[in-house]
Amino acid sequence: MVLSPIAALDPGHFLGDSERIVMDPRAAEIDRCHKADLILESFEVAGPRNPVFFEPSKVTAAIVTCGGLCPGLNAVIRSLVLQLNNRYGVRKILGIRYGYQGLAKAPHEAPMPLTPEMVDEIHMRGGSILGSSRGAPSPSDMLDSLVGMGADVLFVIGGDGTMRGALAIHEEVKKRGLSIAIVGIPKTIDNDIPFVRRSFGFETAVDIACVAVHAAHTEAIGVENGIGVVKLMGRESGYIAASAALASGQVNFCLVPEVGFTIEGQNGLFELLKARLKRKKHALIVAAEGAGQNYFTGSERPRDASGNVKLGDVGNLLKERLPAMFKKESLGVSVKYIDPSYIIRAAAANPADQVFCNRMAQYAVHAAMAGKTGLLIGYWHGRMTHVPLRALGDEKQRINPDGELWQNVLETTGQPIHIR
Numbered sequence: 001m002v003l004s005p006i007a008a009l010d011p012g013h014f015l016g017d018s019e020r021i022v023m024d025p026r027a028a029e030i031d032r033c034h035k036a037d038l039i040l041e042s043f044e045v046a047g048p049r050n051p052v053f054f055e056p057s058k059v060t061a062a063i064v065t066c067g068g069l070c071p072g073l074n075a076v077i078r079s080l081v082l083q084l085n086n087r088y089g090v091r092k093i094l095g096i097r098y099g100y101q102g103l104a105k106a107p108h109e110a111p112m113p114l115t116p117e118m119v120d121e122i123h124m125r126g127g128s129i130l131g132s133s134r135g136a137p138s139p140s141d142m143l144d145s146l147v148g149m150g151a152d153v154l155f156v157i158g159g160d161g162t163m164r165g166a167l168a169i170h171e172e173v174k175k176r177g178l179s180i181a182i183v184g185i186p187k188t189i190d191n192d193i194p195f196v197r198r199s200f201g202f203e204t205a206v207d208i209a210c211v212a213v214h215a216a217h218t219e220a221i222g223v224e225n226g227i228g229v230v231k232l233m234g235r236e237s238g239y240i241a242a243s244a245a246l247a248s249g250q251v252n253f254c255l256v257p258e259v260g261f262t263i264e265g266q267n268g269l270f271e272l273l274k275a276r277l278k279r280k281k282h283a284l285i286v287a288a289e290g291a292g293q294n295y296f297t298g299s300e301r302p303r304d305a306s307g308n309v310k311l312g313d314v315g316n317l318l319k320e321r322l323p324a325m326f327k328k329e330s331l332g333v334s335v336k337y338i339d340p341s342y343i344i345r346a347a348a349a350n351p352a353d354q355v356f357c358n359r360m361a362q363y364a365v366h367a368a369m370a371g372k373t374g375l376l377i378g379y380w381h382g383r384m385t386h387v388p389l390r391a392l393g394d395e396k397q398r399i400n401p402d403g404e405l406w407q408n409v410l411e412t413t414g415q416p417i418h419i420r
Contacts, residue, residue, distance in 0.1 A: 001051040001052070002055050002056070003050065003051050004051060004088075005087070006050070006087060006088075007050055013048055014047070014049060015047035015048065015049065016049075017049075019044070019045040020042040020043060021043055021045055021381055021383050022041065023041040023043065023195075023380070024041070025381055043195070043385035045383055045384070046363040046366065046367060046377055046384035048366045048370075049369075052369045052370050052371070053179075053371025054153070054371065056090050057090075057091070058152075059084075059088075059092070059153060060092045060093075060094065060152050060153075061080075061092070061152065061153040062093075062094045062095075062149065062153065062155070063080055063081075063093065063094070063095050063155045063157070064096035064099060064100065064102065064154065064158075065099065065132050066099040066100055066132055066156065066159075066165070067099070067132060068132070068134075068159075068345060069126070069127055069346055070187050070200070071189070071201040071205065071344070071345075071350070071353060072201045072204065072354070072356075072357040073132075074122040074123050074124075074125055074128060074129055074348070075123035075200070075353070075357035075361075076185055076187075076200065076360065076361050077114070077119060077122065077129065077157075078119040078120075078122050079123075079360075079362060080093075080361045080365060081114045081116060081118075081119045082116055085116050086116065087362075088365065088369055093113070093114040094113060094114065095111060095112035096130060097110075097112060098130070098132065098133045099131070099132045099133035099134070100133065100136035100137060101137065102130075102133075103137060103146065104141055105137070105141050105144070105145070112129075123348070123349070123354060126345075126346040126347045127346055136165040139165070139168040139169050139171065142165075143169055143172045143173060143176070143178075143180075146169075146180060147180075151180060153180070153369075154166075154169070155183055155185060155368065156182065156183070156184045157185045159186070159187055159193065160192070160392060160396070163184050163186070163392055166182050166184045166376075166389055167389040167390060169182055174374075179371075181367075181371060181372065181373040182373050182374055183367050183372065183373065183375060183377070184364075184375065185360050185361065185377055186200075186377070186378070187200065189202060189205050189233055189344070189345065190202075190233055190234050190235060190236070190239060190240065191239040191397065192236060192396045192398065193376075193396075193397060194391070194395050194396070194397050195391065196376075196387070196397070197379050197380060198356070198379050200357045201349060202240070202243075202353070203352045203356075204344070204347055204350045204352075205232075205240050206247060207350050208340060208343060208347055209230070209232050209240055209340065210247050211340070212338045212340040213230050213244050213245075213248040213250060213251060213284070213286060214248060215338060216230045216338050217248070220282040220283060221282045223334045224281055225281060225326075225331070225333045225334065226281070226282045226283075226333070226334045226335075227283050227284075227334065227335045228283070228284040228285065228335075228336050229285045229319055229337045229338070230244075230284075230315075230337075230338045230339075230340070231337075232286060232288055232289065233288070233289055233341055233345075234288030235290045236257050237256075237257065237288075237290075237396055237397060237398045238254075238256025238257055238258055238259075238288035239399065240288065241255070241256050242254060242406065242409050245286055246409060250284055251284050252276055252284050252414065252415065253283070253413060253415050254413050254415065255269075255285065255419075256287075256288045256290075256291055257291050258399045258400075258406075259399075259401050259406070261291070261419035262294075262419065262420040267420060268419060269285075269322075270322065272419060274329075277333070285318060289311055289314060290311060290314075291314050292317060293311060293312055295312065295317055315337055315339050316337075319335055322335060323335050360377050360379075363384045372386060374389050375389060
């Protein structure tokens with residue numbers, strides 16, 4: 001153990017491992033656990049520790065970005081480099097090129113040396129200066145690469161599949177008895193990783209999604225019987241669609257994976273649209289990409305390199321089926337379809353996300369330098385926390401159809417509880 005370099009700058013700023021935040025802070029749950037003599041489930045509160053595990057001047061840190069693009073990747077990379085260098089005095093920082101594939105036995109390119117000067121303005125750009133990829137080589141091969149470059153710390157930035165890969169590397173590290181810290185920073189534009197109330201890039205995604213929603217609304221009200229359709233990200237969790245509906249105040253039908261719908265039927269989307277057009281002469285639909293997948297059942301669908309099933313295109317489904325159904329009833333409609341997904345993914349983080357990226361990166365560095373490993377930085381009840389990677393499992397954070405958020409959506413859009 002080594003005295004933290006922060007001690008000379010801010011000696012009263014350290015936290016102990018006994019400082020924790022409970023998973024469920026409701027009074028009823030706390031009372032239930034006390035009465036049953038149960039230990040409340042909780043997370044360590046993230047923050048600087050003293051002493052630290054690693055000698056900062058001797059540390060080699062590596063950073064890897066995996067999976068699809070997301071606003072804020074460069075901001076996180078920049079903040080990691082600045083925190084390591086400026087706060088802890090770590091001088092050797094390596095950027096792994098092109099995701100986990102860059103840790104294969106025969107990497108695409110050598111790691112990129114990262115310095116404060118190199119990352120000075122990258123937060124103003126979208127994407128990742130390190131590149132990314134989906135899928136991963138074997139944990140053994142990836143650890144071999146880390147050992148070969150002398151890495152003491154690996155910061156993994158990615159989604160749930162990436163975190164499963166990080167856990168596999170962590171388990172391989174333990175098996176070999178090595179001292180390499182594996183710390184994750186959750187990157188999920190869909191906001192669907194458990195125990196992370198908010199992930200970086202989400203607010204930027206909602207911000208830009210609202211631009212698309214406003215454009216679709218303008219198109220819809222510009223003609224008689226205009227229908228705007230906007231498809232947004234959200235494979236299994238409809239947080240972006242729901243938040244865009246709330247933020248814009250212009251959406252009439254919000255379709256998310258957590259709440260099924262049908263196009264046909266007495267209370268299906270088509271009949272509801274007919275009634276809406278009769279009253280208002282225009283309508284706006286926002287659909288998360290994972291909504292309506294019941295219309296794409298049948299033959300087994302292919303998977304991407306991360307193992308995710310390739311979804312059917314609900315946006316195209318609505319764009320093609322709705323006009324055809326109205327035509328059969330001799331009703332003329334004008335459907336305008338917008339899919340801003342790649343514009344959103346490639347954007348730079350907005351100011352709110354820039355702040356959040358910076359905080360998550362700083363806490364990740366604190367955790368790694370203290371020798372914490374096999375965890376990701378979570379955000380729970382307003383505090384940054386240490387979430388064990390093994391706690392994630394295969395679960396997704398999803399909208400509760402009976403919860404407050406979805407009730408807010410129903411009240412804002414005016415849509416019925418069931419569209420079927």
